[in-house]
Each structure stands twice: as structure tokens, then as C-alpha cells.
Amino acid sequence: MDSTFTEEQTMLRKSTADFLVEKYPEAKVREIEESDTGHDPEIWRGMAELGWMGLVIPEEYEGMGMTFQDLSIVLEEMGRNIAPGPFFCTVLEGAYPILDAGSEEQKKEFLPKIANGELIFTLALLEADGIYDASGIAVKAVPKGDDFVINGTKLFVEQAINADYMIVVTRTREGASPEDGVTLFIVDAKTPGIHCEVIPTIGMEKLCEVSFKDVAIPKKNILGELDKGWPILSKVMERAAIAKASESLGAMDGIVPMTTDYLKDRVQYDEPLAQFQALQHIMADMFISLTTSKYLVYEAVWMESEGLPCAKEVAMAKAYVNQNYKELSRLMIRLYGANGTHREFKPGLYYRRAKAASIAFGDTGFQRERIARAIGLVS
Amino acid sequence: MDFKLSEEEEKRRKEFLDGCKELAKEKPEDFIEGIEADFETKNQPYVTRCRKEFAKRGWLRLGWPAEYGGVGSHMDRVFFGEARGYYGLPGVDIFGIEMLAPTLLAMGNKEVKDRYLPGIGNGDTTWCELYSEPNAGSDLAALTATAIRKGDEYVINGQKTWTTNAHNADWGFGLFRTDPQGRKRRNISFLLMDMKTPGITIKPLEYLNRMHMYNEVFYDDVHIPADQIIGEENQGWTVSQALVNFERSNVLAVSAVRRMLETLVEYCNETKVGGKPLAQDSVIRNKLAEMATEIEASRTVAYYIADQQNRNQMAALFESSAAKVFIGDIFERLGALGSDILGSYGQVSASRWARQRGIWESLYQTAFVLTISMGTNEIQKNIIAWYGLNMPRPLSPVSIEKALAAAQAAK
16 A cells, blocks of 8 residues: 555646646636636646646547546646636546547547547536436437437536537437436537537536537447447446546645635734634544545545446545535635625635535435445345 | 555455454353453453463564564554454453553663563553543643652552553553652653552442443552653653554544444344335435445545554654544444434343344443543644644633733733
């Protein structure tokens, strides 16, 4: 066992942090949040130059061939800086599914362009039920000649307005179980019949409604096999869940020192707030939440990175971080007092993002049900 | 960051688990379970059986230097704690093995080490810790029991309390004021004594569930040889604060709660209420999943601390405070959750009416062992705030009043 990061990983963390601190000052984060697109193409190009989108793409597809664990370091830093944009959806919801299940032709066509920042991807998965379960997939894709025709509405599709391509999860057959008969398509976002609209959400990450009206997609754009898309998606969702937990962990790791510093600066009764024991114990509780979250996430990240079966560990890490990120940002607001409730102060940014992050790729109730099964409770 | 144990480590870990599993088969029917099982009078024959078996295998000397019969590494201590916790085995005298031995190894001279370490390492001598007093709990340095040097002896008077296992221990180590007029923390010495020395009176203190763990210890002109001191006279506070080499992962408690949760899962699967297994109750599923998650989180932190300590004994100090608060808290909440899930049976003590041998009624009451002893959770939070987060020491309300009064007077 080695509870330390390698020298290369420490350097990666440092260079990532340097870039993000420079490019995403708080004012910039707010500007991007408030913009129509939620995306800054100039920062995106900078990321591409650093090779971030291609970090986990093998060198043969013009990526850097690094590990999921390396990627999780970048995600932690993005979480710490609340960096908005299409990085998460492009890498976790685009590059990885293609790496996992794409044909050689698809890999050659898309991966190098993702790696160099030319293409933004996203995943059109959720529908009206809003659940990460196969039973929620109702959007139909019906064969017609060399095409499939998609009709229906997807919800909460991250950054769909900026996407060049989206992986669309469809129902192509009513199988024996909801998992049977799900098919994934790589869809050009400019295909006629697709309409995107931003849903106003607490985290302002530009989650969209995407409607499909007679959208014809060539058969060759199926990702994986017809009707057999669910196992691919399961893996993608598991990886995205732990990636989201890494991002949240980075934010939590930012909250603790930031709040401590605030308490040391702010003076009331002629003393810095940091001197009051009632507040010290809240900070200690926050440190405990952070510490216990950290190694639970690191274990799951390591297992994911090593390709070990880790459904239980990922569910645990996501469930735990869901709760703790919300809790830490809640306490941050409390410790900032009235200042914490201002829209323009930092705590609210974290608090809003924590809510969004806790929902993405499985909220706490969803994850706990998976854990209940994994620890052997009969259902 | 890599959580994989080496092949050699996996092999050692399995050795400890297998050894403990075998020994657990000999556990008597009426054994009283719990991480405090070592101290229960009725358990003593099995406690001794385990201790002797561990001594035979060298497991009481893990990580010690070879000249004192040491075997294995720091990680072996962690694996052994994990295995014992899981199988609920007594037989490791935490005061001798986990506290005194590392202190002697770090601070004792050769003569002292030669005199006391063999008895600890071969399981012949058990120890108790004579620290707390009625008015010196968290504020330990406020202790008042005195040990006054007279010739070749110290003469001890005063009282200790909450002394775990004083009724079974052969020897005790403790802190006593050797300079009653000296400054706080610089007036204390670290002394060792045979608990059968004339003038020592031990009275049991009943725990919530009637368990006999704690004692009051009274000293009435107790004479002990002056060479039973560790470190210099009046330097005892420093000796007691030596953190070097203590195993701080709390892995034993973590694996003990893991086992308890497994027991609870079995109970929920097997027990039908209203014709439906408890396991199908969505509230129970949610609660047990939450608890399992927290236990896994505490396990990963424990391993992190173990590895950090394996690399550098002084590492991960604040994380270990965090881990202790966390696992202590889990213990309290698991005791409450288990006894809640048992419904009417959650109140039944070990008897023919009890379910799960009454362990939840017992745990509900003994769950404070971790949150109060060895530094309460609140003291650990002070440590985290003051040393981990570098927050300033708070002013006491009295100091604030004084400062305000002084400010008023100045006006």
C-alpha cells in the first residue's frame, strides 16, 4: 500500500491548480455561470493545450495515456475552483464511452478530436423520471432503412447547447427486463430535428432539455451493439459517479481552509472568530468529514483506475460525499454568518454546486439502495 | 495512491485472521462480548487463554526491537488489531502492550526495559493506567495524588479513578505529583508499581450496564522503590505525552463495528415482522447502508494512518484524532441503531428472552468507551482545531470577563 501520490501526480496537481487559479478567478466563474452558454472557448483552448481532454485517451489516439487516478486529480482541482464548462461531460460522458465500447473506426474518428479540444461531447440519458435506472429510458429509436429515427425528450443533458456530439440513450426494444433493449447512438448535435433549451438549475451548469423530432441517425453510429447499451452505460455511470465524487472532494478540500481563514480574519467582540470554541468545534467536525471522505474516495478511485470491481465502493464514496459536500457548504454559510447568504460570496457558490453534484449520477437514496444490496440485505 | 497490500503483507494479514478465527472457536458460550471484554471478571479464563496463545506466537511483541524478542512490522500490529477486532478476541492488554511498551522503548533506560518488557511481551504481566482522578479527567495535569521521595522510595497518597482493569492488572503505571509546589505539568513523575503493594485499595466502579471495567484506587502511604520511575523526576508529563510508536489507526474498533454491522444485516435478513423480513424495510435499508458507508470510510482512514505511520511514526496526527472521533461516534450511533432495529427486543439483556445474545442492549450502554476514554471527542476536536487548523486557543469566559472589566477600569 502507498498512501502518497507519485511525484508526477503531485506535479500534475500543482500545474492544474496553477492554471485553474489563473483562469477561473471567482469573478470569471460567475461570469461564465451567468452567460448564456456556460462555456468559455478561450479557457477551453488552454485546457486543450495542456492536454486535459486527452489525459486518459491512449497515445495511439493522440491522447496522453494517463490513468483515471490522474484524471481524478484534475477533477479535484476543478471542484476546488468550481470551474464551469464542458470538461466533465466531454471526458466522462463522451471520451470514456467511446473508449469502452467504440469501434476502431469510431475511436479514430472522435478520440483525437476530443483530445485536441475540437469536439465537445455530452450524454443524453435522463428523461422525465429523472432517475439513473433503465426503467426510465423511454425515448424510442426505430429502424428505417439505413437509419434509426429518434423521437422524444431528454432532460438534464449537461452543456447540450455547446455540444458537437451527444451520446443518446434510447429504447430500441421492449425486452424481458428494462436493461434489455437499450441502445446508445453517437449523434451529431446539428442533426435536423434536435432542439436544446437550458433548464434553470441551482448549479447553473447549463443542464438542458433536448427534444428529438424525427431525428434520423445512421446505423453505423450505434455505440456498442444494438439493444445491448445498458452494460456500457452502467460502467460509464459508475465511473462518472466516482469522478463527480472526486470533483466534490476537491471543493470540500477548498472549503475547510477557506472557512478557517475567514474565521481568523473576521473580528467580533475584539477577537477573531477563530478564537471561539463553539466555532472551533464546527471546524473540527468539518475537518473530520473531509478526512473521512478523502480516503473513501481515494480507495474507490484507485479501484476504478485499476479496473477492479468496485460498484459498492463507488456507491459508498458517492453517497458519502453527496452528504458531506452539502453539509460542509451548509456549515460554511453558517460560519460566514449573514455574509454567507450573499449571492456574491463564495459559500453560496459551493452550496449551490453541492446540491447539483449530489444529484448527478446518483443521489444519496439511489446509492444507498445499491449499498444495501451490496452488503447483503435481501430485497 | 495505492491501497493494494504486498503479497507478503496479504500473507501476514491472513495469518492473523486465521489465527484469530481458530481461537474464536474456543470462545465460551457465556463470554461477554465487547471491546471492553478484556476487563470483565467472568471472561478472565478466556482472556488469559488468548493472551498466552498470542504470546506464544510473538504477537504481543510486534514491531519491537529484536533484542526484546520483537517480530514483525508496524503493519503487522495493524493487521493483528484488525483480526482481533473482527473476531472480538480479548487477550491484548492495551495498557501494557499499546501504551507502556512503546513508552519504555522510547523513553526507558536499558535497566528498566530489561526489567519490564519481557513480562509484557510474554503475557505474564498485565498493566493498568493510573492517570485520571476525581478532579483531573480531561484536565489531567490538574492531578493531585502525591509521590514524595523519601530515601530510596516514593511514598504515595491520594486517589485515582476510572482506572480500567485495576482489579485484574498485576502492575500499574501512572502520573503522580512529585513536587506539590511545582508548576503545573513540571511537577509530575511517571511511576510504575506492583498493584499488590500494601496501602493500595481498589474499589469497583459499576458501569452503566453493571460491567466491571473501572475502579477507584486509593493510596494510603504506599511505598514504592524510587527506581520504578521512567524518565527524570518531574518530567513525567513529557513521558506520558510521547506519541512515538503508538498505533493510532483505531483499526481494531473499525473491524469490531464491521462485524457488528454484519451481525445486524443477518438479523434483518432472518427476522420477519408482519410477515416481511426487516431487510425489506426501506428505512432500515437506508440506515444500514449509511452505517456501512461510514464504517468503510473509517476503514480507509485507518489504513491511511497505518501506512503513514509505517513510513513516519509522527505522521497523520490530526487525521488520527479525526479517525478516533469518527469511530467513537459510529460506535454510539450503531449501538442506538441496532437496539432500535430490534424493537421490543432492543431492551432485553443477555438472557433466554434476548435476541442476538443481548449485544445491542449492551452496546447501547457501553458505546461511550471510545468517545470518552483516551481523550474525549471534544478534546480531540480541540486538538484538530488548535494544532491541525492552527486556530488560536480560546479565552475562557473568566478571562473574557476579566479583560472586559480591565477595559472598563481603564476608561
